[in-house]
Structures are given as structure tokens and as C-alpha cells.
Amino acid sequence: MTSRAERKYRAATAFQRRINPVLRRLPSQTLLETTGRVTGLPRATPVGGRRVGDSFWLVSEFGERSQYVRNIKADPRVRVRVRGRWHTGTAHLLPDDDPVARLRLLPRFNSAAVRAFGAGLLTVRVDLDG
Secondary structure, eight states, X not given: OOHHHHHHHHHHHHHHHXXXXXXXXXXXXXXXXXXXXXXXXXXXXXXXXXXXXXXXXXXXXXXXXXXXXXXXXXXXXXXXXXXTEEEEEEEEEETTSOHXXXXXXXXXXXXXXXXXXXXXXXXXXXXXXX
């Protein structure tokens, strides 16, 4: 990772450490819950994305460097809270998908933040259970 990308990563993670605990408490905030790969405990991460049919789409701003992506690689079973309702599903990392094009289909506010802070974008699709 270049020094500029590293600075962006450090700045974004420092900001997220402060804001994510607040966002997790908001009932309208979309959350992705993974299982911690080391602890086995549930880990909730505020995300921006969109439900399309039986799938939920999001773009990870730091790709495989994101902690929730590392957790998905260890255990793809996840939960997504959309509009206050929890849904279980299986997450799939899609490195061949165009994350920039995918961002155009997702909520604008989050997409702008991901583009501004992101480096090494990665598309994630969660196939929701019935």
C-alpha cells in the first residue's frame, strides 16, 4: 500500500473508531454483523448498501484489509440489519465485480464517503435467507 493510501486508511479507521459506536445505536443505520474470526463474538459494523431482491449489496472501502471482510473470509454467515429488521444470509466477496460501478447503484451519501476514504474497493454481496 502506498504511503498516501496508508494515510487514508489510518485517518478513516481513526474516524470510524469514534463514530461507529454512535452509528450502531441508531435504529435506522444499516449494520453488517459478522462473527469475529479470533473471538467468535458478534461484530456489528455500520455499512451503506442496498437490498435488491433477496440480496444485499455493499462496497468495502478497504477491500480485504477491512476487518469485517477478514471475518467474512473466516465465516461467511452474517446478519444484516436493514430498516430496523435483521436478516440472516451468506456473504460473498466479488473481486471481479466493478466496485466503482456498483457504488453508483448504492446510496449516494455512503458511496461518496467510500470513494473519498477508500483504497482497494471490494464488492460484497449477501444472499439473504428466505
